[in-house]
Amino acid sequence: MALFTHAEYRARLEKTKQRMAAAEIEVLIVADPANMNYLTGYDGWSFYVPQVVIVALDAAEPVWIGRGMDANGARQTTYLQEANICGYSDDHVQSEVKHPMNFVADEIRRRGWARRSIGVEMDAYYFSARCFAVLQKDLPEADFKDGNLLVAWVRVVKSDREIAYMQQAGKIMERVMQTAIDTVAPGIRECDAVAEIYRAQMRGTGDFGGDYPAIVPMMPTGEKTATPHLTWTDEPYGNETAVNLELAACRHRYHSPLARTMYLGSRPPVKLTDTADIVVEGLHAALEAVKPGVLCEAVELTWRKVIARAGLEKESRIGYSMGLNYPPDWGEHTASLRAGDKTALQPNMTFHMILGMWMDDWGFECSESFRVTATGHETFADFPRKLFIKN
Amino acid sequence: MALFTHAEYRARLEKTKQRMAAAEIEVLIVADPANMNYLTGYDGWSFYVPQVVIVALDAAEPVWIGRGMDANGARQTTYLQEANICGYSDDHVQSEVKHPMNFVADEIRRRGWARRSIGVEMDAYYFSARCFAVLQKDLPEADFKDGNLLVAWVRVVKSDREIAYMQQAGKIMERVMQTAIDTVAPGIRECDAVAEIYRAQMRGTGDFGGDYPAIVPMMPTGEKTATPHLTWTDEPYGNETAVNLELAACRHRYHSPLARTMYLGSRPPVKLTDTADIVVEGLHAALEAVKPGVLCEAVELTWRKVIARAGLEKESRIGYSMGLNYPPDWGEHTASLRAGDKTALQPNMTFHMILGMWMDDWGFECSESFRVTATGHETFADFPRKLFIKN
Numbered sequence: 001m002a003l004f005t006h007a008e009y010r011a012r013l014e015k016t017k018q019r020m021a022a023a024e025i026e027v028l029i030v031a032d033p034a035n036m037n038y039l040t041g042y043d044g045w046s047f048y049v050p051q052v053v054i055v056a057l058d059a060a061e062p063v064w065i066g067r068g069m070d071a072n073g074a075r076q077t078t079y080l081q082e083a084n085i086c087g088y089s090d091d092h093v094q095s096e097v098k099h100p101m102n103f104v105a106d107e108i109r110r111r112g113w114a115r116r117s118i119g120v121e122m123d124a125y126y127f128s129a130r131c132f133a134v135l136q137k138d139l140p141e142a143d144f145k146d147g148n149l150l151v152a153w154v155r156v157v158k159s160d161r162e163i164a165y166m167q168q169a170g171k172i173m174e175r176v177m178q179t180a181i182d183t184v185a186p187g188i189r190e191c192d193a194v195a196e197i198y199r200a201q202m203r204g205t206g207d208f209g210g211d212y213p214a215i216v217p218m219m220p221t222g223e224k225t226a227t228p229h230l231t232w233t234d235e236p237y238g239n240e241t242a243v244n245l246e247l248a249a250c251r252h253r254y255h256s257p258l259a260r261t262m263y264l265g266s267r268p269p270v271k272l273t274d275t276a277d278i279v280v281e282g283l284h285a286a287l288e289a290v291k292p293g294v295l296c297e298a299v300e301l302t303w304r305k306v307i308a309r310a311g312l313e314k315e316s317r318i319g320y321s322m323g324l325n326y327p328p329d330w331g332e333h334t335a336s337l338r339a340g341d342k343t344a345l346q347p348n349m350t351f352h353m354i355l356g357m358w359m360d361d362w363g364f365e366c367s368e369s370f371r372v373t374a375t376g377h378e379t380f381a382d383f384p385r386k387l388f389i390k391n
Numbered sequence: 392m393a394l395f396t397h398a399e400y401r402a403r404l405e406k407t408k409q410r411m412a413a414a415e416i417e418v419l420i421v422a423d424p425a426n427m428n429y430l431t432g433y434d435g436w437s438f439y440v441p442q443v444v445i446v447a448l449d450a451a452e453p454v455w456i457g458r459g460m461d462a463n464g465a466r467q468t469t470y471l472q473e474a475n476i477c478g479y480s481d482d483h484v485q486s487e488v489k490h491p492m493n494f495v496a497d498e499i500r501r502r503g504w505a506r507r508s509i510g511v512e513m514d515a516y517y518f519s520a521r522c523f524a525v526l527q528k529d530l531p532e533a534d535f536k537d538g539n540l541l542v543a544w545v546r547v548v549k550s551d552r553e554i555a556y557m558q559q560a561g562k563i564m565e566r567v568m569q570t571a572i573d574t575v576a577p578g579i580r581e582c583d584a585v586a587e588i589y590r591a592q593m594r595g596t597g598d599f600g601g602d603y604p605a606i607v608p609m610m611p612t613g614e615k616t617a618t619p620h621l622t623w624t625d626e627p628y629g630n631e632t633a634v635n636l637e638l639a640a641c642r643h644r645y646h647s648p649l650a651r652t653m654y655l656g657s658r659p660p661v662k663l664t665d666t667a668d669i670v671v672e673g674l675h676a677a678l679e680a681v682k683p684g685v686l687c688e689a690v691e692l693t694w695r696k697v698i699a700r701a702g703l704e705k706e707s708r709i710g711y712s713m714g715l716n717y718p719p720d721w722g723e724h725t726a727s728l729r730a731g732d733k734t735a736l737q738p739n740m741t742f743h744m745i746l747g748m749w750m751d752d753w754g755f756e757c758s759e760s761f762r763v764t765a766t767g768h769e770t771f772a773d774f775p776r777k778l779f780i781k782n
Contacts, residue, residue: 044620046606048516048720069707072618090707094724096730099514120523123490125439126719129523130513132537148521191600192595198589202441202582209582209625215773227463229435232593233759316460316481326717328517329439333485340488358460389528 002042003252004161006079012038015154018055020147025119027108028055029135030146031127033326035151036064037159037253040078046070047126047326049093050100056113063111065104067093072358101131105138119147123375125328138237152332158348162254163371166323166350169256169381171251172210172367176200177258177381180219180247186239186264190219190232199250212288213248213255214330220244225363228356242263242272244365246354249329253324255330256380259367262388274310275364276387279355282306282368283385285354286318286337289371290377298343304339312357317341319353322369345372394432394643395552397470402428402461403602406545408448416510418499419446419538420526424717426542427455428644429470437461438517438717440484442489449506454502455649458484492522492721496529505530510538543723547712553645554762555715557741560647560761561771563601563640567591568649568772571610572639572779577630577655581610581623591698592640594733602641604648605721616754619747631656634664635756637745639721645714646721647771648743651757653779665701666755667778670746674757674776675699677709677728677744681761681768687732694746695730703748708732710744713760736763 016039020028025336030036033047038304039062040053051066063084064074071087074080089102108114120135121127136144160165179200183193197217204210216231221243224230229245237243248257263272289302300318307314316354319332330352335343337353349372356365366385370377406428411419421427422755430453431444436754439574442457454475455465462478465471479494484694499505507518512518512525549557570591574584588608607622612634615621619637630636632655677694691709698705708729711722721743726734728744740763747756755778761770 024484034719036429043622045609045719046620048606048722070618072749073615074617076618076621090729093708094711094722094727120520122524124518125519127520128516128780129511129518129520132520132523146521189600191453191595195590195593198593199586202589204582204625209580209623210586212607212622215439218436223462224467227435227461227467229461230464230467231434231436231603232600234595255714277489317484320485328436331439331470331485336485338481345622358463369424381637 008159008161009039009041009079010155014054016055016151019150019154019243020055020057020119022120023147023150024059024117024302025145025147026191027113028150029104029121029153030055030118031121031131032124032151033126034324038151038155038324040064040080042074043077044073044186045072046073049270050126050131052104054108055113063107065107097219099130099134101134102138103319105135108139115141117145119145122146122148124148137217149334152334155324155332156334156349157346158323158350158371162323163348165251165254166256166380168208169249169251169254172201172251172255173247173258173381174204176247176249177245177260177383181262181271184237184243184262184264185390186278189234189236191234193220194232197247206382208251209372211250211253214325214327215248218244218246226358227359228256228363232279237264240267242362244363246365253325254259255325256369257322257330258381258383259354259356259365259384260371260388262368262390264390266391268387268389269362272362273363273387275357278307278312279357279364279366280312280385283353283355283368287370287377290345290372291375292347292372293344294345296335296343296345297338297339300337300339313369314357315348318355319351321349322352324352346374347374394618399550399552400430400432400470401706403545404446404453407446407495407542408539410444410545411446411448411510414510414536414538414541415508416536417448417507418504419510420495420588421446421542422522423542424517425715429542429546429715431455431471434467434468434644435461435464437464438614439572443520445499447502448734454498456498456641462571468652474561477707484766490521490525492525493529496526506532508534508535508536510541512538513539515539540725543725544714547725547740548737549714549741549762553714554739555643556645557647559641560645563592563595563642564638564647564649564772565774566596567638567640568636568774570653574651575628575634575653575655576781577625580625580627581612582625585610585623588638599642602644604638604639604641604646605716605718611635617747617749619754626685628655631658633753633755635754637756637758644716646716647722647760648713648758649760649772649774650745650747650756651777651779652755652757653775653781655781657782659778659780660753662708663755667696669701669703670748670755670757671776673742674746676758678759678761678768681736681763682766683736683763685737687726687728687734687736687737688730691728691730698709705748710742710745712740713743738763738765
């Protein structure tokens with residue numbers, strides 16, 4: 001069974017074209033792998049070489065361009081006709097001679113689009129400075145415009161089928177977090193706990209398996225809890241120490257992240273338990289503030305008021321839109337739950353609300369992934385919100 | 392224990408500065424996470440926001456610039472002084488208001504480097520078109536030059552300590568591949584086999600644990616073996632079908648990849664067994680051609696002559712330099728084993744030689760990771776080279 005109906009792909013393409021027309025972009029070069037997947041279904045770990053999907057206002061179908069050996073992957077995962085799957089030869093790959101964007105420019109010219117207004121995703125991960133420089137050189141008559149996040153903003157509101165995959169990811173996530181809490185213990189090597197977490201992420205449930213999340217398990221412990229993005233070692237977990245667990249589960253590239261904090265030992269510091277209490281209260285309050293029409297910044301303000309009562313403040317945002325994605329990030333880079341973000345919530349927007357307080361030598365974090373419903377919110381996973389203390 | 396001595400980091404920096412001087416680059420902005428790690432030790436999953444290491448010819452130490460919440464990570468993983476660890480505020484993150492490269496440009500100006508010749512890694516994965524555009528706008532007096540792969544070429548020849556980590560990865564790799572061959576079987580869900588492989592990758596050995604490889608397990612089966620980069624499903628493996636296994640193990644970000652092919656069933660097609668025989672013969676011959684002074688293209692030619700005798704040809708390269716890396720690729724994008732590559736082999740260069748023949752509806756692949764020795768080569772893993780047939 002295809003992951004989505006052809007009608008759903010057509011609707012995505014139509015919404016993309018409407019935004020293109022509004023931005024006066026006639027041809028959009030999409031390099032972000034999540035956007036490529038969203039528009040065509042293409043799914044492969046091939047984004048380590050330049051590849052794009054091109055949407056033109058006057059073309060019925062997008063065009064996939066990638067490495068020759070990946071064209072069969074496009075034939076198997078997209079709905080595109082053969083004429084719209086174009087593979088470049090291998091002498092373009094990591095080569096001094098030719099760049100894949102030379103091929104993309106040639107294909108644009110061949111299709112009569114060389115003089116159009118051409119949108120590019122200026123800040124997409126895999127659209128390098130050279131990618132753009134080659135396009136500018138090879139297409140001097142084109143009028144380049146910034147189409148960054150254009151498709152990502154179409155992705156912000158999910159379809160029911162997309163929500164179903166995120167709900168499945170949420171079910172997997174419950175097992176993943178339980179595995180983490182069952183496994184992490186004093187004397188257990190960090191890498192061995194990570195091993196069980198990965199296993200749970202991929203096994204999924206008896207009904208459906210897991211896909212690789214866009215970010216690896218984040219499980220800092222001890223002094224590393226003072227910073228969120230260090231990965232594991234092969235040292236054993238200590239005693240009387242905290243462990244932050246920021247994990248995710250993924251289904252058909254749709255994510256449901258979840259964060260919790262453990263304390264290993266019998267004497268959790270009062271500052272940690274106090275922080276846990278106030279963060280969990282703030283998480284609850286912020287989630288209760290979610291409903292259609294509310295602005296993203298208002299959700300953050302609710303949280304900020306709660307922690308201010310405890311004399312705490314947090315500079316960084318408390319959440320972001322997420323869903324379909326590839327490494328290095330499951331976030332969509334569109335709406336953020338932070339001061340100044342005027343995005344109004346709509347049903348089936350999906351966020352990861354992550355409340356992390358990272359102090360100089362310890363940290364506490366707790367999160368939920370949820371969708372906006374007609375009247376409020378619905379989390380994807382059902383897991384206790386508390387500091388998990390393990391003696 | 393630090394992963395490398397301070398002396399080793401200094402030597403890396405000196406070699407980088409020599410290449411910078413030769414390229415008339417006074418200040419180099421390094422955005423590639425592997426290059427950042429190589430020069431400073433920085434290791435974190437934070438490359439989903441712009442971050443850089445800056446090397447200036449007239450500065451004794453590099454400067455790390457990243458997100459504020461990751462500065463503690465830099466303090467914990469690098470040898471840099473506090474003055475050379477600079478975190479930007481969170482309103483730079485995925486924001487319409489400020490871009491992290493505004494902060495980088497300010498820091499360059501503050502240090503008196505705004506009028507220098509500044510190298511940038513034009514084709515690095517996380518150096519987007521916008522990153523470069525912001526730098527150009529904010530530093531109009533600078534003379535920008537392409538410093539792409541400048542550090543990567545320093546990385547090509549490994550130190551003994553780096554080799555030791557790759558050898559450890561090779562030991563893990565043997566267990567990972569054995570786990571794959573033991574687990575993959577008709578009726579087993581692909582995701583469940585992947586789960587055991589991930590578990591083996593992270594557990595490592597009793598002496599040392601594993602790190603996350605830069606590429607997920609690639610295990611196409613059935614018609615998907617006709618293309619190399621599709622990932623797994625939750626369907627059970629079939630019978631009378633081939634499975635390609637392209638896997639890796641990783642130790643402290645140093646990789647040792649390995650590929651093998653299985654056939655599930657009792658009647659492997661003659662074209663598959665014949666191809667396996669000739670590919671294994673070609674792999675052996677190409678590895679025997681490896682020694683210091685031999686050109687990369689000569690190694691590939693040895694392979695090409697072997698398969699030509701069987702009437703086969705392969706367009707794509709047969710290997711590439713690899714070692715330290717982050718997603719999305721463990722390859723270094725420098726030397727490739729392919730026609731036209733005149734790089735002369737030197738001791739402690741390290742390659743993944745991967746011989747994949749992907750036909751329209753089936754494929755066979757077999758690979759080795761190895762280092763060049765004083766007299767030949769040494770593989771990192773010891774694993775039989777053959778088609779694994781499982782009834």
